[in-house]
Amino acid sequence: MNDLRVRLSQNAALLTAIVVFILFYVFYNMNHPRGFSVAVLIQNSNEVFTLAMVAMAQTVPVLMGGLDLSVGAIMTLVNTIASHLLNGSPMQIAFGMVVSLAAGAACGFVNGCIVVYGRIQPIIATLATGAIFLGLALFLRPSPGGNVDDDLSWAATNDLYEIAATYGFAQNGEAGWFQPISWIPVPLLLLVLVAVLVWLPFARSVTGRTVYAVGSGEGAAYMSGLSIDRAKIAAFTLGGFFAGIGGLYLTLQTSSGNADIPQAGAYTLNSIAAVVIGGTSLLGGVGTAIGSIFGALILRTISFNFRIFEIDPLMQPLFEGTVLLAAVSLGAFRVLRVKNTLELFR
Amino acid sequence: MFNFKRAIAPSALSLMMMASAAVAAPAKVAGPGFDPGCFAPWNSEIGYFQWEKREGPHKIAIVNGFVGNTWRIQMIQTAKAYASQPDIAAQIEEFKVVSTGTDVAAQLGAIEDFINQGYDAIVTIAVSPEGFDRVIRLADRNDVVLVPFDNVLDTDKVMQVNKDQLEMGRMYGRWLLEQFGDKSEGKILEVRGLPGNSVDRDRNIGFHEVMDASGGNWDIVEVVGNWDDGTAQKVTADAIAVHSQFDGVVVQGGTTGAVRAMLDAGHPMVPLAGEAENGFRKILAEQADNGLKAISIGQSPGMVSVAMKAALAALDGQVMPQLISIPIPSTRYDELEAGKNYWPDLTDNFFTVNEFPACDVNITAREIMTKDAENLE
Numbered sequence: 117m118n119d120l121r122v123r124l125s126q127n128a129a130l131l132t133a134i135v136v137f138i139l140f141y142v143f144y145n146m147n148h149p150r151g152f153s154v155a156v157l158i159q160n161s162n163e164v165f166t167l168a169m170v171a172m173a174q175t176v177p178v179l180m181g182g183l184d185l186s187v188g189a190i191m192t193l194v195n196t197i198a199s200h201l202l203n204g205s206p207m208q209i210a211f212g213m214v215v216s217l218a219a220g221a222a223c224g225f226v227n228g229c230i231v232v233y234g235r236i237q238p239i240i241a242t243l244a245t246g247a248i249f250l251g252l253a254l255f256l257r258p259s260p261g262g263n264v265d266d267d268l269s270w271a272a273t274n275d276l277y278e279i280a281a282t283y284g285f286a287q288n289g290e291a292g293w294f295q296p297i298s299w300i301p302v303p304l305l306l307l308v309l310v311a312v313l314v315w316l317p318f319a320r321s322v323t324g325r326t327v328y329a330v331g332s333g334e335g336a337a338y339m340s341g342l343s344i345d346r347a348k349i350a351a352f353t354l355g356g357f358f359a360g361i362g363g364l365y366l367t368l369q370t371s372s373g374n375a376d377i378p379q380a381g382a383y384t385l386n387s388i389a390a391v392v393i394g395g396t397s398l399l400g401g402v403g404t405a406i407g408s409i410f411g412a413l414i415l416r417t418i419s420f421n422f423r424i425f426e427i428d429p430l431m432q433p434l435f436e437g438t439v440l441l442a443a444v445s446l447g448a449f450r451v452l453r454v455k456n457t458l459e460l461f462r
Numbered sequence: 463m464f465n466f467k468r469a470i471a472p473s474a475l476s477l478m479m480m481a482s483a484a485v486a487a488p489a490k491v492a493g494p495g496f497d498p499g500c501f502a503p504w505n506s507e508i509g510y511f512q513w514e515k516r517e518g519p520h521k522i523a524i525v526n527g528f529v530g531n532t533w534r535i536q537m538i539q540t541a542k543a544y545a546s547q548p549d550i551a552a553q554i555e556e557f558k559v560v561s562t563g564t565d566v567a568a569q570l571g572a573i574e575d576f577i578n579q580g581y582d583a584i585v586t587i588a589v590s591p592e593g594f595d596r597v598i599r600l601a602d603r604n605d606v607v608l609v610p611f612d613n614v615l616d617t618d619k620v621m622q623v624n625k626d627q628l629e630m631g632r633m634y635g636r637w638l639l640e641q642f643g644d645k646s647e648g649k650i651l652e653v654r655g656l657p658g659n660s661v662d663r664d665r666n667i668g669f670h671e672v673m674d675a676s677g678g679n680w681d682i683v684e685v686v687g688n689w690d691d692g693t694a695q696k697v698t699a700d701a702i703a704v705h706s707q708f709d710g711v712v713v714q715g716g717t718t719g720a721v722r723a724m725l726d727a728g729h730p731m732v733p734l735a736g737e738a739e740n741g742f743r744k745i746l747a748e749q750a751d752n753g754l755k756a757i758s759i760g761q762s763p764g765m766v767s768v769a770m771k772a773a774l775a776a777l778d779g780q781v782m783p784q785l786i787s788i789p790i791p792s793t794r795y796d797e798l799e800a801g802k803n804y805w806p807d808l809t810d811n812f813f814t815v816n817e818f819p820a821c822d823v824n825i826t827a828r829e830i831m832t833k834d835a836e837n838l839e
Contacts, residue, residue, distance in 0.1 A: 149579045156578050163571030260592040261616070273596055370566055370593025378528075378564040379589075386565075419568065422560045423575045429526070429538050429559040 129395025132446050133410040140417040147424050154275060158301040162273050162369060164416045165303035166191065169362030170383050171390035171408040172315065173355040178391050180351050181331045181400030182238030186246030187359045188384035190223045192375055193253040194363025199262030199373025209265055213364060220360015221353050223249055228352030232345045253375035260374035264367060272368040276300050303365065307409065310361060315405045323350045331400025390415055393443050414443060487602040488513045496780035500821035501772055503783035511621055513607060515779025519555035520582040522773060525572045527589035529561040532811040536830065537763035540816060543829040544767035553774055566590050573597045583607040583773035585766065591616045607776045611769040621776060623769040623786045627661050630759055630790055631668020634735040637757045638710045639676050641733035647679035648709030651701050653687040653694050655714040665714055689715030698723035708732060717742035718810050735759065741810025743798060750795040759792040760815035767823045791815045
């Protein structure tokens with residue numbers, strides 16, 4: 117019992133984010149003209165997936181106490197790479213996916229090496245590398261376009277039934293055992309898989325714990341004999357990998373590549389917002405990538421509501437900002453319960 | 463909800479199986495289309511679409527991308543003013559406008575959301591010329607009329623509305639040549655728009671095409687003004703400082719700034735072709751007697767109302783061209799009339815061209831600016 121209470125209090129920010137998301141999302145669906153349906157769920161998870169990935173990408177360096185300004189650029193670069201490779205035979209497509217994800221991870225690795233061996237602040241290092249990645253993206257796709265396998269992009273952006281129907285397994289999706297899961301949107305499933313198969317093992321590994329330790333106090337982590345350099349490089353590489361997944365999915369979603377610079381910037385900024393809403397401290401050491409997923413969900417759900425309610429189009433940014441500020445402020449409530457303000461300075 | 467899903471799944475399956483065979487909602491039919499005066503086909507090779515006629519009133523949504531420059535804001539206000547005109551309001555049951563920013567995933571999401579909400583038509587300015595295959599498929603499947611305009615898509619699968627940017631460039635060239643008379647050489651300043659944008663590219667190509675074809679010896683100096691008053695003013699001032707004098711000027715956008723730079727530098731007033739900003743027309747009205755013989759040609763934010771009208775016509779079961787070319791409205795220096803095609807008491811940023819008589823679209827500047835006033839309250 118006592119253990120549960122400790123766990124709850126340790127994850128208060130994450131729980132707040134989950135509760136806020138559920139409130140927003142239920143509210144959206146209750147007011148949706150056609151009510152909740154699988155089509156709405158598919159659409160919502162499609163729209164959220166890339167941002168959720170980029171937010172996870174941002175979380176890892178933030179946990180370490182740094183900001184990564186290149187996550188949007190890595191996503192864009194991978195998008196342009198994938199738009200050249202995702203076609204042809206199944207083997208070629210699989211190869212293209214591996215290359216795209218590897219490119220994302222490589223970008224992150226470069227960031228990590230520059231931060232560790234160049235001894236440059238992450239925010240400045242990634243500002244520079246972000247510009248380089250965007251330059252490469254523009255080089256690969258001077259104008260938007262690309263040729264992505266139709267079946268794949270359709271199947272990946274729908275529910276499991278469409279995958280089965282497209283690739284002809286489980287009796288084209290009609291098999292009895294398949295029915296209970298056939299409605300699950302592919303992006304939602306991917307999101308859960310990435311969180312469970314990539315993030316959780318990482319966070320529990322020594323390297324993952326070192327990332328947290330570096331964020332809490334680099335000096336203490338060093339004195340404890342942890343391998344700080346390795347953790348930093350691993351953190352940026354994992355960030356690049358997550359951003360790469362986001363870019364790959366964006367390619368499938370749009371069946372094209374576009375070196376869109378304003379869009380890359382928007383994703384980077386939104387990823388930071390999602391990280392903060394998800395309860396990760398910008399000072400480092402506290403938080404989780406799962407929270408950032410919910411942060412991204414909250415960000416998107418706010419704008420979902422613009423499509424249902426009568427809000428003046430020119431007032432929408434103001435409204436969005438106000439709701440965002442309120443959501444972020446929820447995390448500040450703990451200040452009210454602090455007995456000694458010195459505690460805030462840790 | 464599951465029944466609904468299953469009901470549409472087989473059609474999706476067949477769509478998947480025959481990637482090329484269209485099970486799309488609009489029938490491909492032969493021309494000529496409805497009201498060709500307003501909905502002019504882009505060229506003679508354009509195909510025609512026909513949707514099944516359905517009873518109004520309809521639900522219409524506008525999914526804008528970027529918001530933040532005057533043109534986009536005026537576009538949104540025009541859309542609202544048009545939707546509230548009595549004969550249009552009678553055909554619309556619900557009308558919604560959202561701006562998604564420069565994020566293509568969010569724009570695709572918004573379009574898909576409106577499809578799920580059961581909207582009949584969705585009018586959009588695409589953030590990217592590519593990447594809309596999925597929503598086009600969904601729109602066809604759910605019998606929704608999707609109408610991209612202004613920044614259109616590189617596809618012939620949807621009905622789109624735009625102005626012929628090449629032709630606009632040619633109009634610049636023809637105007638200058640007409641003003642030059644029998645002069646056959648000279649230096650011309652061309653203030654271009656946002657680099658890399660198809661609109662900038664096409665206007666430039668059209669302009670050069672006409673100038674080259676004239677056979678004259680024209681020295682064309684190109685500078686980049688980003689369609690922005692401030693930038694255009696700066697680069698024009700720089701160009702005048704370097705080249706001292708031009709025989710003619712072409713400005714794609716930010717004309718008010720470019721002409722101000724000419725006035726500031728004491729540059730003589732020469733033939734000019736520019737956009738349709740109110741500020742430019744105000745100066746033009748004052749300076750025409752001093753030799754500023756100019757034509758003002760506009761990419762109007764009012765295009766949104768033609769796109770809306772096209773959507774309504776499509777919902778009414780009319781035969782529509784796949785790519786609709788909107789007439790390019792132009793006003794010569796000697797046709798300016800205060801309160802009619804420019805407004806001395808309105809701001810410089812206001813885009814003057816909002817009426818399309820051929821389409822029976824008559825939204826006055828007052829109506830748009832009144833909408834503005836309401837928003838500020």
